[in-house]
Amino acid sequence: MEFGGYVGSTMSAAYYSLKNVIRNFYAFDSFCGLIGTQENEKEIFGDGQYSCNEKSYYHNLAFADVDTSRIHSVAGDFLALNENAKSIKEKNGMEYCAIAHIDCDIFLPAYECLKFLEPLLKQGSFLLMDDYNAMYCDNNAGLRKALRLFSAKYPAFQFELHQFYGPHQASFIVHKIAKKYFFRR
Numbered sequence: 001m002e003f004g005g006y007v008g009s010t011m012s013a014a015y016y017s018l019k020n021v022i023r024n025f026y027a028f029d030s031f032c033g034l035i036g037t038q039e040n041e042k043e044i045f046g047d048g049q050y051s052c053n054e055k056s057y058y059h060n061l062a063f064a065d066v067d068t069s070r071i072h073s074v075a076g077d078f079l080a081l082n083e084n085a086k087s088i089k090e091k092n093g094m095e096y097c098a099i100a101h102i103d104c105d106i107f108l109p110a111y112e113c114l115k116f117l118e119p120l121l122k123q124g125s126f127l128l129m130d131d132y133n134a135m136y137c138d139n140n141a142g143l144r145k146a147l148r149l150f151s152a153k154y155p156a157f158q159f160e161l162h163q164f165y166g167p168h169q170a171s172f173i174v175h176k177i178a179k180k181y182f183f184r185r
């Protein structure tokens with residue numbers, strides 16, 4: 001599942017890396033660019049940036065010879081994603097997520113994407129975050145803030161750093177701790 005599809009570059013790469021082990025690929029995007037940039041993110045990012053419509057997105061995938069019947073788009077603003085989460089999951093038969101790639105750059109939508117993923121992430125799922133180290137690695141902005149707040153809200157999850165696979169990118173192994181191991185307070 002990719003949150004932030006833009007022109008389809010990373011989806012094409014994911015398709016060619018994983019097409020023999022993953023059946024369905026999901027592309028979530030507004031298809032009209034960033035929405036929800038906070039004041040402290042505006043030095044680097046801005047609403048409307050990275051806009052690519054859905055038709056062009058699929059055109060690019062087809063040009064890269066991707067089997068587009070396996071790429072399912074979910075169009076809409078991530079800020080409203082959790083209002084429609086149940087119907088999106090049911091409609092697309094989403095039961096779990098093996099690999100999530102969050103590439104929407106900024107805090108608010110990234111946080112909503114993590115909340116959407118909460119019931120879908122399993123022990124051993126992979127979480128990739130582009131721009132994790134963007135904005136000077138500020139823990140109060142962007143993807144760092146999203147993961148920090150999500151971890152505080154959902155203590156059943158632990159995110160083990162797997163690697164920094166680029167100057168801004170980080171991947172994590174998801175650990176989901178069984179509720180029976182929680183201490184009572």
Ligand SMILES: C[S@@+](CC[C@H](N)C(=O)[O-])C[C@H]1O[C@@H](n2cnc3c(N)ncnc32)[C@H](O)[C@@H]1O
Binds near residue numbers: 006008011050104
């Ligand atoms: C940097 S681009 C993604 C690049 C893409 N992975 C690629 O390789 O081409 C960021 C994407 O996040 C999407 N995005 C940002 N905020 C969003 C929001 N609130 N709702 C939906 N999509 C959003 C933008 O539309 C854009 O396509």
